[in-house]
Amino acid sequence: MAAFRRFPYGGTDNLSEKGDLSLLAERLAAAAKKRYSCRSYKDQPLECLNELEAFAEDGYEILGSFSDVRFCILRDPEASRSIMKGPWGPLPSLLLMAVRTDRPHFLEALGYAGQQVILEATALGIQTCWVSGMFSLDKATKHFPGLEKHWNVVAVSPLGYASANAKTGAKQKLFKFLSAQRGRRHGLDVIMHPTELASLPPVLVNALQAAAQAPSALNQQPWRFAIRGTELTISSKHPAPKPDHPSRLDLGIAMLEFAAAARALGEDGFWQPRQTEGNPIAAFIREP
Numbered sequence: 001m002a003a004f005r006r007f008p009y010g011g012t013d014n015l016s017e018k019g020d021l022s023l024l025a026e027r028l029a030a031a032a033k034k035r036y037s038c039r040s041y042k043d044q045p046l047e048c049l050n051e052l053e054a055f056a057e058d059g060y061e062i063l064g065s066f067s068d069v070r071f072c073i074l075r076d077p078e079a080s081r082s083i084m085k086g087p088w089g090p091l092p093s094l095l096l097m098a099v100r101t102d103r104p105h106f107l108e109a110l111g112y113a114g115q116q117v118i119l120e121a122t123a124l125g126i127q128t129c130w131v132s133g134m135f136s137l138d139k140a141t142k143h144f145p146g147l148e149k150h151w152n153v154v155a156v157s158p159l160g161y162a163s164a165n166a167k168t169g170a171k172q173k174l175f176k177f178l179s180a181q182r183g184r185r186h187g188l189d190v191i192m193h194p195t196e197l198a199s200l201p202p203v204l205v206n207a208l209q210a211a212a213q214a215p216s217a218l219n220q221q222p223w224r225f226a227i228r229g230t231e232l233t234i235s236s237k238h239p240a241p242k243p244d245h246p247s248r249l250d251l252g253i254a255m256l257e258f259a260a261a262a263r264a265l266g267e268d269g270f271w272q273p274r275q276t277e278g279n280p281i282a283a284f285i286r287e288p
């Protein structure tokens with residue numbers, strides 16, 4: 001897998017990079033259709049972790065010019081269990097996601113990069129579940145080598161093979177009970193004004209449909225899309241999200257799902273981050 005970390009801000013004129021990026025988009029967009037949050041794992045070591053580790057090192061595209069994201073894959077089931085809070089059962093491996101938190105757009109950048117690693121795991125047959133609150137920050141930091149000042153582990157995800165009852169078991173049912181909306185998604189008319197939606201070209205409607213399926217904390221789906229002038233923008237449903245507002249992590253994830261779907265359909269575009277203290281968070285720049 002080619003490295004995209006140095007993929008330049010504002011797109012690229014390099015045809016080989018463009019080609020690599022669209023292959024990556026196709027792979028991720030296909031994986032997004034299969035991904036779900038898995039909460040029961042087999043007590044079984046994983047194959048392909050080296051491949052995933054290589055991807056998490058330098059296989060993904062950064063958001064804008066933000067490259068201060070790092071991933072660490074723990075292969076020790078005991079350590080993985082000790083970091084997670086709650087009744088998870090066996091956890092063969094854990095993905096730790098860290099970001100430098102004194103930079104603008106750090107949460108969107110982590111969501112954008114992290115969702116690529118999550119989808120690459122899906123493509124490799126490994127199940128995942130984003131977790132941003134219910135883990136021990138102290139223990140996760142202890143297991144993350146070389147984290148410097150201003151760097152925080154913001155989210156983690158189990159990595160494993162789904163146990164037979166992963167979609168229907170007690171943990172999944174409990175989670176459904178706690179989060180009535182789990183699994184359901186808003187219609188497009190909720191995340192974008194119907195008049196604006198009607199003016200979008202079909203390829204962007206398809207990309208919006210993909211973004212609407214993105215995972216989010218408690219399935220809150222805090223993203224809203226709009227047309228401002230000639231641009232498609234993404235905003236948080238919260239009126240003035242500060243740089244550390246949790247919805248920004250979800251927005252970064254949705255931006256990735258949108259971009260992957262759009263590029264897989266032949267639309268070369270990229271997200272350009274905008275306001276640091278409010279909405280809109282970013283605009284999707286279409287390339288001619």
Ligand SMILES: Cc1cc2nc3c(=O)[nH]c(=O)nc-3n(C[C@H](O)[C@H](O)[C@H](O)COP(=O)(O)O)c2cc1C
Pocket residue numbers: 035036037038039129130131132133134155175179182183213214215216217218219249250253
């Ligand atoms: C940032 C983030 C944090 C999440 N935190 C948790 C969590 O702490 N525990 C959990 O069981 N699921 C967590 N989830 C998973 C969401 O509940 C899940 O994505 C959502 O309900 C949609 O379901 P799906 O991922 O199966 O499509 C989180 C998801 C995201 C994106």
